[in-house]
Every structure is written in C-alpha cells, then in structure tokens.
Amino acid sequence: MLAEDISGSTNSAPSVTQMRTASVDVDSLIVGRAIKSPLHDQHGVLLLSEGAIITEVFKQKLRDRDIKTIEVHTEDANIISTTHVVQNLTRAQGHSSHHEGIDSQLQKTIDDGLQFVTNEGPASRDSVRWHGKVGYEQSTREVIDTKGKEQCEVLDQLMHSSLSAESIDGFQLSRTVSASLSSLRDDFDCVNASALHLSEDASLARHCYRMSVLSMSIGIEMGLNEENVCRIGVAGLLHDWGMLKVPEHIRNPQRPLTYSEKLECQKHVMYSVDLLQKVQGLPTLVALVSYQVHEQMNGTGYPRGRRGSNIHLFARILNLAHHYVEMTTKLPYQDAIAPYDAMLKLFAGAKQGLFDPSVLRAMLRAQSLFPVGSLVMLSTGRMARVLRANGDHYTEPVVQVIQDEQGQTLLPDSEKSVIINMSEDNCYVTRALPILHGPEPIPAPHFLKNPNSLKKLQKQEA
Incomplete structure (x- = not known):
C-alpha cells in the first residue's frame, strides 16, 4: 500500500475534512522542509507524520503512483511548495498593505x-x-x-x-x-x-x-x-x-x-x-x-x-x-x-x-454564436460576413454574401451580395473563418446544421 511504502503507517486521518487544506503540485515540493501537520492521501491514509521531512524518495514514490497533486494543510503549503512560497513572497512585497x-x-x-x-x-x-x-x-x-x-x-x-x-x-x-x-x-x-x-x-x-x-x-x-x-x-x-x-x-x-x-x-x-x-x-x-x-x-x-x-x-x-x-x-x-x-x-x-x-x-x-463582423462559409459554397445578430437564433445570424460559389469577391452594393436571414433560409454555416488574422478555418459542428439540409448533405455524400 502507498502508506506502507512511504511512511510505514496505515493510520487514517481522524478528521481530514475539518482541516483547511490547499492543493500542492508534487513537483513543487521542497526537499528538506518539514511538515507541521500529518499528511494524508485522498482516502485519509497517512502518508507522512507530523514533523516528517520532505525527501526526494517521497516525491518519487508519489510520482510512481501517478499522484500529481496532494492536499496539505494551508500552513504547510506555504512552507513546502515553491508555488505557494513565491506567491506569498510576492504578496509580502507589495500586495498586503495595498489590499x-x-x-x-x-x-x-x-x-x-x-x-x-x-x-x-x-x-x-x-x-x-x-x-x-x-x-x-x-x-x-x-x-x-x-x-x-x-x-x-x-x-x-x-x-x-x-x-x-x-x-x-x-x-x-x-x-x-x-x-x-x-x-x-x-x-x-x-x-x-x-x-x-x-x-x-x-x-x-x-x-x-x-x-x-x-x-x-x-x-x-x-x-x-x-x-x-x-x-x-x-x-x-x-x-x-x-x-x-x-x-x-x-x-x-x-x-x-x-x-x-x-x-x-x-x-x-x-x-x-x-x-x-x-x-x-x-x-x-x-x-x-x-x-x-x-x-x-x-x-x-x-x-x-x-x-x-x-x-x-x-x-x-x-x-x-x-x-x-x-x-x-x-x-x-x-x-x-x-x-x-x-x-x-x-x-x-x-x-x-x-x-x-x-x-x-x-x-x-x-x-450570436458567430459574432457580428466575423466571416463564415455557407452550405451553398458562398462566403458571407455576419451582419447582425438574430435574437434567440444564436446559430442563424443575418449575413451578407461577400464571395460567390466560384470564389469571386462581391462588392456590398453588388446584385449578388444578398443579405440572408438564416433563420428563414435553407442554407447553414459550414465553417467559421478568421477575420484579419488567426488560425485555419474551423468546421462548424453538426448540431448547427439545419436538420433538413443535413439530410440532403448526407444523401449527397452517400
């Protein structure tokens, strides 16, 4: 058992839930520092006794059992964890009086x-x-x-x-x-x-x-x-x-x-x-x-x-x-x-x-789910800009077509640069695009697609 391997004891904590604890990364434990309160695992099994010293062997035992974090008494966390020590030092240098x-x-x-x-x-x-x-x-x-x-x-x-x-x-x-x-x-x-x-x-x-x-x-x-x-x-x-x-x-x-x-x-x-x-x-x-x-x-x-x-x-x-x-x-x-x-x-x-x-x-x-001003690809093969949100129709904004099916860019006042209320139209968004910068286009999840249009698409793919 873990307790036997590490501390040689299987005594459980009398009242672990009553302790004020903090989560500590195993890698942040400082070798050579002593704990003031007993240290138990999540099941209440004793890992280290009061006054015990943190050792490299102890840290390795935890890693061997894939234990990445442990709960320790708050006062101990501020002593044996580099993360908590740095945080407290920073606060001591300027936060406390300010706060x-x-x-x-x-x-x-x-x-x-x-x-x-x-x-x-x-x-x-x-x-x-x-x-x-x-x-x-x-x-x-x-x-x-x-x-x-x-x-x-x-x-x-x-x-x-x-x-x-x-x-x-x-x-x-x-x-x-x-x-x-x-x-x-x-x-x-x-x-x-x-x-x-x-x-x-x-x-x-x-x-x-x-x-x-x-x-x-x-x-x-x-x-x-x-x-x-x-x-x-x-x-x-x-x-x-x-x-x-x-x-x-x-x-x-x-x-x-x-x-x-x-x-x-x-x-x-x-x-x-x-x-x-x-x-x-x-x-x-x-x-x-x-x-x-x-x-x-x-x-x-x-x-x-x-x-x-x-x-x-x-x-x-x-x-x-x-x-x-x-x-x-x-x-x-x-x-x-x-x-x-x-x-x-x-x-x-x-x-x-x-x-x-x-x-x-x-x-x-x-x-809307596709924020106003962003670009989207439609199921018709056209590219559009999200023009307006559409109330509770989060996935069906009002869009304006800015590129046709052949990839030809359309001016806003062009006859083909139509405005579509997607809650009233049979098309749907297939991809969300970056604006001026950002990652590759992101496929829209299937739940966004109009059920009838999705059936048509599935028939075409079949």
Missing part, C-alpha cells in the same frame, strides 16, 4: 449597498433601433470607425497622463461612453462589428475600448437602464489603467509570461484602483467593479478569489468581455483565435463555472 487599504476603501461601497444593482426606469434596450435584414450604411460605418479610433486616442492620452497628473477629467470619459451608447442605439450591430475589427492592435487603449463596447452591448441585452449601461462602459474604459505601472516587458510580452510574471501582472488591479482616485466625477461603484473584473464565478480569479453573487454583476459582465477580447486579439507571440472559436471557449468556461450563464446568454443575443 488592506483598498479593502477598507471598497468595504464602504459594499456597506452602502452598491454591491447590488438597482435598475429602475426604462431599459436601454427599448431605445435601440433594430434594423433586421438591412445592411450598414457605408457612411454610418465610416463615421463609427473614425469615432472609435478617435476615442481610443483620447483614452490613451488620459491613461498616460494619469501617471503624473494630480487629477483627471472623468466627465471626458463619460462623454466617450455616452457617444458609444448613442451609436449603439443607432446601429447596435454596426458598432459591435467596428469594435471587433480593432482586434489587430493589442494596445491597452483599444483593449479597454473594445471591452467597454462589448460590455455595454451585453448590459443592454440584459435589460439594464441607461445609467447602469454607462457605468459598465466607464468601468470598461478604466479598469486596466494600472497595467501602465506594470513593467513594460510584462505588460507587452514577446513570449508567454512565467508564473512569477503573471503574479506581477496581477498587481495592476491594485494600481488601477489607486489611479481611479485621481478621476474626478467618477461613480463610487466603478472602483469596486474595476477591482473585481478578474474574479471568476467559481472562485479561481484574483485578487480575492470571490465567488458567485459576491462578485458585482457589472464585474461579471466585464470579466466575460475581457476573456473574449483577449482571445480575439493578436499578440506578438500568439495569433488571435477566430471569434466563433472564442465563443465556444466561453461555453466551455461556463460549464466549468467560470462565467455567469445569464451574462453569456446576453452576449449570445448581442453577438
């Missing part, structure tokens, strides 16, 4: 009841113009593209000035958000398509702008009023400003970050809250939301590992938007993934408990 100060600031926000969303008055969604099966006006798209780039430039200037200025004009940010909301009301899908095409630039300003637009879209679909949608938009623009205080080689890496560099990067949350104190006219709620953007529903996020409803709704919205924007942005060492593939990863994350399902459903309504 205490920030927690005391934000606790008042929670005590004042701002952790809960008050959503009185008409829903912002009621004032949005829904265009149905109609294309974008070229002039409108050009105006929206220009506005988006201008707003990113203003945001970039405000971000960098926050490092030295004593105060920042928060009303300028509010005006930016109000302009975005006005554009969303006028043509919801066109604004989202325009924001998606900023994905080739990984700059911090564009990241925050895309998050702001996408999060506002989700908030609109969730039935939030104008004031709440604007609060989400402002938090989206501000939440990552602290990244400017993170070392350049970590903020804009040319390679994947190491574990210690990721911990350094996580400090940006505290830096952001500090910088937000300089922004004049900022709703108190924005600091709390910004602090919680990287928390996950299952408690695996940071900085506090909060769970479920202990995370503000607006932070849950921004967290989902953050993952989508990050996955669909090209980095120096990593291509962006196709928007459709990013949506599938969000589904997988929701199944793991990372995301709020109600937020994901709202994003589906706002974007």
Whole structure:
C-alpha cells in the first residue's frame, strides 16, 4: 500500500475534512522542509507524520503512483511548495498593505449597498433601433470607425497622463461612453462589428475600448437602464489603467509570461484602483467593479478569489468581455483565435463555472454564436460576413454574401451580395473563418446544421 511504502503507517486521518487544506503540485515540493501537520492521501491514509521531512524518495514514490497533486494543510503549503512560497513572497512585497487599504476603501461601497444593482426606469434596450435584414450604411460605418479610433486616442492620452497628473477629467470619459451608447442605439450591430475589427492592435487603449463596447452591448441585452449601461462602459474604459505601472516587458510580452510574471501582472488591479482616485466625477461603484473584473464565478480569479453573487454583476459582465477580447486579439507571440472559436471557449468556461450563464446568454443575443463582423462559409459554397445578430437564433445570424460559389469577391452594393436571414433560409454555416488574422478555418459542428439540409448533405455524400 502507498502508506506502507512511504511512511510505514496505515493510520487514517481522524478528521481530514475539518482541516483547511490547499492543493500542492508534487513537483513543487521542497526537499528538506518539514511538515507541521500529518499528511494524508485522498482516502485519509497517512502518508507522512507530523514533523516528517520532505525527501526526494517521497516525491518519487508519489510520482510512481501517478499522484500529481496532494492536499496539505494551508500552513504547510506555504512552507513546502515553491508555488505557494513565491506567491506569498510576492504578496509580502507589495500586495498586503495595498489590499488592506483598498479593502477598507471598497468595504464602504459594499456597506452602502452598491454591491447590488438597482435598475429602475426604462431599459436601454427599448431605445435601440433594430434594423433586421438591412445592411450598414457605408457612411454610418465610416463615421463609427473614425469615432472609435478617435476615442481610443483620447483614452490613451488620459491613461498616460494619469501617471503624473494630480487629477483627471472623468466627465471626458463619460462623454466617450455616452457617444458609444448613442451609436449603439443607432446601429447596435454596426458598432459591435467596428469594435471587433480593432482586434489587430493589442494596445491597452483599444483593449479597454473594445471591452467597454462589448460590455455595454451585453448590459443592454440584459435589460439594464441607461445609467447602469454607462457605468459598465466607464468601468470598461478604466479598469486596466494600472497595467501602465506594470513593467513594460510584462505588460507587452514577446513570449508567454512565467508564473512569477503573471503574479506581477496581477498587481495592476491594485494600481488601477489607486489611479481611479485621481478621476474626478467618477461613480463610487466603478472602483469596486474595476477591482473585481478578474474574479471568476467559481472562485479561481484574483485578487480575492470571490465567488458567485459576491462578485458585482457589472464585474461579471466585464470579466466575460475581457476573456473574449483577449482571445480575439493578436499578440506578438500568439495569433488571435477566430471569434466563433472564442465563443465556444466561453461555453466551455461556463460549464466549468467560470462565467455567469445569464451574462453569456446576453452576449449570445448581442453577438450570436458567430459574432457580428466575423466571416463564415455557407452550405451553398458562398462566403458571407455576419451582419447582425438574430435574437434567440444564436446559430442563424443575418449575413451578407461577400464571395460567390466560384470564389469571386462581391462588392456590398453588388446584385449578388444578398443579405440572408438564416433563420428563414435553407442554407447553414459550414465553417467559421478568421477575420484579419488567426488560425485555419474551423468546421462548424453538426448540431448547427439545419436538420433538413443535413439530410440532403448526407444523401449527397452517400
């Protein structure tokens, strides 16, 4: 037995479930360090007695039995695991005092009841113009593209000035958000398509702008009023400003970050809250939301590992938007993934408990499974661009054909560049394509295909 081989004892733990434990990788165990509490396996069988020393022989015994992680007392984890030691050292060097100060600031926000969303008055969604099966006006798209780039430039200037200025004009940010909301009301899908095409630039300003637009879209679909949608938009623009205080080689890496560099990067949350104190006219709620953007529903996020409803709704919205924007942005060492593939990863994350399902459903309504602005191949052999989401018809968006069956590119005003509402048509999506960058085309899963069309396809293949 394992216990006999390793410790020579088969005594079981008297109350393993009552211990505060932490999961530790076997490879991270530090040889030569002693444990303060007995160490048992998942069945309660004693592996090492109190005061025993971690040895290389002990680690090898665990590996031989394909044991990759063990549960140890929390105090022991901070002594015998390199991972936990590094994490605690990092916190000791700058997180602790920061956390205490920030927690005391934000606790008042929670005590004042701002952790809960008050959503009185008409829903912002009621004032949005829904265009149905109609294309974008070229002039409108050009105006929206220009506005988006201008707003990113203003945001970039405000971000960098926050490092030295004593105060920042928060009303300028509010005006930016109000302009975005006005554009969303006028043509919801066109604004989202325009924001998606900023994905080739990984700059911090564009990241925050895309998050702001996408999060506002989700908030609109969730039935939030104008004031709440604007609060989400402002938090989206501000939440990552602290990244400017993170070392350049970590903020804009040319390679994947190491574990210690990721911990350094996580400090940006505290830096952001500090910088937000300089922004004049900022709703108190924005600091709390910004602090919680990287928390996950299952408690695996940071900085506090909060769970479920202990995370503000607006932070849950921004967290989902953050993952989508990050996955669909090209980095120096990593291509962006196709928007459709990013949506599938969000589904997988929701199944793991990372995301709020109600937020994901709202994003589906706002974007569809094939996000607005992305490219798809149709069962007819034509290529199309997703023009508009289609409500609850997540897999059947409104698309505009941009290439015919022979591969000839069609101009938007061409007679063959038809607009198709796929919920009313007999064709279906066979492949999701990258936009400006990304991986090879991704086959659409069979569940997306219209049952009747799928039968026809199967007959043809037979």
